[in-house]
Amino acid sequence: MAKRIDISDLSIYYGAFKAVEDVTMSVPPRSVTAFIGPSGCGKSTVLRTLNRMHEVIPGARVEGKVLLDGQDLYGSGVDPVAVRRTIGMVFQRPNPFPTMTIRDNVVAGLRLNGVRDKKRLDEITEQSLRGANLWNEVKDRLDKPGAGLSGGQQQRLCIARAIAVSPEVLLMDEPCSALDPISTLAIEDLINDLKTRFTIVIVTHNMQQAARVSDQTAFFNLAATGKPGKLVEMDSTSTIFNNPSLKATEDYISGRFG
Amino acid sequence: MSTVADVLAGADAAPVDLTGRSGTRALRDGLARVLMWTAFAVAVVPLVWILWTVAAEGGRLLIHSTWWTNSQVGVTARRVGGGATHAIQGTLLQAGVTALISVPIGVLTAVYLVEYGRGRVARLVSFMVGILTGVPSIVAGLFIYAVFMTTFGMQRAAIFVCLALTLLMIPTIVRSTEEMLKLVPNDLREASYALGVPKWKTISAVVLPTAFSGIVTGILLGLARIMGETAPLLILGPYTKAITANLFGGNMATLPTMINQDRDQAVTMPAYDRVWAAALTLILLILVLNLLGRVIGPRSKV
Numbered sequence: 001m002a003k004r005i006d007i008s009d010l011s012i013y014y015g016a017f018k019a020v021e022d023v024t025m026s027v028p029p030r031s032v033t034a035f036i037g038p039s040g041c042g043k044s045t046v047l048r049t050l051n052r053m054h055e056v057i058p059g060a061r062v063e064g065k066v067l068l069d070g071q072d073l074y075g076s077g078v079d080p081v082a083v084r085r086t087i088g089m090v091f092q093r094p095n096p097f098p099t100m101t102i103r104d105n106v107v108a109g110l111r112l113n114g115v116r117d118k119k120r121l122d123e124i125t126e127q128s129l130r131g132a133n134l135w136n137e138v139k140d141r142l143d144k145p146g147a148g149l150s151g152g153q154q155q156r157l158c159i160a161r162a163i164a165v166s167p168e169v170l171l172m173d174e175p176c177s178a179l180d181p182i183s184t185l186a187i188e189d190l191i192n193d194l195k196t197r198f199t200i201v202i203v204t205h206n207m208q209q210a211a212r213v214s215d216q217t218a219f220f221n222l223a224a225t226g227k228p229g230k231l232v233e234m235d236s237t238s239t240i241f242n243n244p245s246l247k248a249t250e251d252y253i254s255g256r257f258g
Numbered sequence: 259m260s261t262v263a264d265v266l267a268g269a270d271a272a273p274v275d276l277t278g279r280s281g282t283r284a285l286r287d288g289l290a291r292v293l294m295w296t297a298f299a300v301a302v303v304p305l306v307w308i309l310w311t312v313a314a315e316g317g318r319l320l321i322h323s324t325w326w327t328n329s330q331v332g333v334t335a336r337r338v339g340g341g342a343t344h345a346i347q348g349t350l351l352q353a354g355v356t357a358l359i360s361v362p363i364g365v366l367t368a369v370y371l372v373e374y375g376r377g378r379v380a381r382l383v384s385f386m387v388g389i390l391t392g393v394p395s396i397v398a399g400l401f402i403y404a405v406f407m408t409t410f411g412m413q414r415a416a417i418f419v420c421l422a423l424t425l426l427m428i429p430t431i432v433r434s435t436e437e438m439l440k441l442v443p444n445d446l447r448e449a450s451y452a453l454g455v456p457k458w459k460t461i462s463a464v465v466l467p468t469a470f471s472g473i474v475t476g477i478l479l480g481l482a483r484i485m486g487e488t489a490p491l492l493i494l495g496p497y498t499k500a501i502t503a504n505l506f507g508g509n510m511a512t513l514p515t516m517i518n519q520d521r522d523q524a525v526t527m528p529a530y531d532r533v534w535a536a537a538l539t540l541i542l543l544i545l546v547l548n549l550l551g552r553v554i555g556p557r558s559k560v
Contacts, residue, residue, distance in 0.1 A: 051452065053448065053451060053452060056447070056448060056451060058376060081451075081454050081455075081456050082454065083454075084451060084452055084453065084454040085453070085454030086454075088452060088453070089448075089452035091445060091448065091449065091452075093445060095443070095445035095446055095448075095449045096449075097446060097449070097450075097464055097468070098446075098468055099464075099467040099468050099470075108450070108453060108455075109453030109454060109455065112450070112453070112455040112459050112460075112463050112464075113453075113454065113455060113459075158449070161449075161453065162452070162453070165453055165454060
């Protein structure tokens, strides 16, 4: 498992509006890459193009290439549904399926894609919940609704659901922004565990979080409102936070930003 | 001028008058209150009056078990007795068949409009549903009559009543289902897509179950509405005093047509009583459906 992602000359449009311009970067496997930058700079948009989720919005399209271990995700004949099975995603707000139990939530991706073998589903439920550090908290109430958990537990349930389909890459769009500090810590610990198995890309507004969990950091910025967002600088996290090569990066990181 | 320090220390600060209530504001408040209560009374008084009258006049027959078990076969307008089984059964049967036709069409149309519809076709469909919502029930009845009786020369039958009622029920189901589907958070659709679940499966396994109880509530309320429709029944569904279950031929009684029939002969006391009793029965049936809708509604997950 775990594959590398190479993005080249990626521009993203919503209708006529160019949201992101000319992003080129590489995400190495089995590592955590953080996207930071001000609101509206396109970091979430770039993240969503990595598993073709941005296409859900009418009028969205991309130019450029996104390669997963050399295979173009936007090549002709590539099915977005297959891409999303390979590249999982965790969202900003925890979104367990309200009609399903905890168990059904975890294996939703498998069951909705036709896996019926109950023994296998039970195994994967346990593995995934252990993988998301949630097993001990919910093992006695797997048949209770997932919506009854706390916010932090719900988010870990969503992570369990994402890893249950055994993706190569895990995308996380501000996974802790709706959580309290203790739940945030739990998720950050989890990210550290998960990076031994998955390639992880995380969008965060929390600079300390980027510094704590990531190996590489990419800083996005936009010239002005209405202008497209750009990748300003990408490097190892310690370089970005201690010795960035551009002044814009340093200004943003030290909080001296507009 | 007081300095900042003075203000912070609370010196020089006259206490704000918190007791005074200006006369004009009190007056306007009182006026609005009276208006509101009057409007409420105007709305509620006729309602309570109708319910009270119907219950008082019709209640007598409903407490006889024969009302629920017998038909009107052999009972003339001047004779007491018989029941409304034939009409209750006819109303329920026609409502059920109408729902059977309208629910799939209505729900699938709503799914199309909310989940798939973009551009001109969707706008056209939505516009047509809007027009259909405004079609008077007698026009729906006449339309079916014009198509099947006048053009194709067929005999009147219960199934044609159902078709006319379907025309009335589809738009209400489309609209209520649309509203429930729109309430399902987009987060859930995205969560499902992100797991590599195809769109049709996302809709059938995530979106529809989430909105399920709301959709059912909408269907029950729509059903309650068409059960009281009368105009299409007068045109397409001739009354009979016997219990019948043939949708495709012969007459079939319903509560609205029973009311109409007995009203024709209401110069006699027994028929007069049966009008009220049938009306009360219809109100009770609709009440039960509404209550069912209320019970199911709050279970909604959205």
